[in-house]
Structures are given as structure tokens and as C-alpha cells.
Amino acid sequence: QVQLVESGGGLVKAGGSLRLSCAASGRTFSNYAMGWFRQAPGKEREFVAHISRSGGSTYYADSVKGRFTISRDNAKNTVYLQMNSLKPEDTAVYYCAATGVVILTTRPTRYDYWGQGTQVTVSS
Numbered sequence: 288q289v290q291l292v293e294s295g296g297g298l299v300k301a302g303g304s305l306r307l308s309c310a311a312s313g314r315t316f317s318n319y320a321m322g323w324f325r326q327a328p329g330k331e332r333e334f335v336a337h338i339s340r341s342g343g344s345t346y347y348a349d350s351v352k353g354r355f356t357i358s359r360d361n362a363k364n365t366v367y368l369q370m371n372s373l374k375p376e377d378t379a380v381y382y383c384a385a386t387g388v389v390i391l392t393t394r395p396t397r398y399d400y401w402g403q404g405t406q407v408t409v410s411s
Contacts, residue, residue, distance in 0.1 A: 289313040289385050289400040296381060296405030299373055303409070307368040309383030309402055316364040317341070320386050322398060323357060323368045325379035325407075332382070334393035336368060346391050351377075373409045380404040 295307040307323070323335040336357035337346045345357050356369040366383055384398035392398075 289316075289319065291383050291385060291400055291402035293381065293383050293402040293405040296407045298408045298410065301373060301375055301409055301411050303373050304369070304371045305373065305407060307370065307381055307383075307405060307407075309366045309368075311364045311366070311385065317361040318387070319400075320388065320391075321357075321359060321366040322384045322386065322393075323355075323366075324382045324384060324395060324398075325377075326382070326404075327379040330379075332395050334395070335381070337391055337393065338366065339391075340389070344391070346393075348393075370407070373407075375409045375411045377407060378409050379407060381407050 290312045293309045320340050322337045324332050326332040338357045338359050342359045354372045359366040382404045383402045385400040386398040388397050
């Protein structure tokens with residue numbers, strides 16, 4: 288089992304920044320690739336970003352590319368999502384997730400463990 292706890296969400300004005308953190312415990316963190324997803328009210332959960340087990344490879348949804356940066360610190364068992372130039376359409380609950388799948392995957396069903404989510408609200 289891997290337990291994931293997100294933090295860092297909040298209310299920010301459009302154009303502002305937030306950094307989300309996701310602390311992991313349980314099994315060896317570096318054995319898992321990590322992803323960030325988000326879900327807005329009335330919408331399906333959508334992929335945001337992925338980072339490989341070593342942190343050497345990252346991938347982003349087109350909607351956040353150039354604005355968001357995913358990173359991880361395996362010594363601290365933590366993955367981060369730096370969000371800059373935030374827009375009102377970024378408003379959602381953000382979830383981190385862990386997958387044992389080695390190759391890149393953007394499908395929520397391929398992720399084994401999920402955090403409880405943290406709310407991000409961007410005002411216009």
C-alpha cells in the first residue's frame with residue numbers, strides 16, 4: 288500500500304501561482320511513477336502531468352504545458368506540481384496518484400493509489 292497526502296491548494300487570483308505537494312508513505316516511493324490529475328465539478332477526472340520513477344522524464348496535458356511543472360524528490364518521498372499563470376479554468380480538485388506502470392500513462396484506471404485531493408480555486 289502507498290498512502291498519498293496532498294497539500295498546498297487554495298484560492299488564488301488569475302495569473303497567480305501555487306505549489307502543490309504530495310507526500311507518500313508505505314512502499315518504496317521510487318518504485319512508482321507519479322501523476323497529477325484534476326476534477327472540476329460536473330466533469331470527468333482529467334490528466335494533468337506525469338513524472339517517471341527517477342524524475343528524468345515528464346509529460347503534460349496540452350492545457351497546462353508551459354505553465355505547470357511536475358517534479359519529485361525521492362529522498363523526501365514527495366512529488367510536486369508548480370502551477371504558474373493560473374487561469375479560472377484551472378479550478379478543480381487536484382489529486383496525486385501512483386502507478387506501478389513503467390511506461391507513460393495518462394489513464395486514471397492505470398493508477399493504483401490516490402490521495403484525497405486538494406482544492407484549487409482561481410478567481411478572475
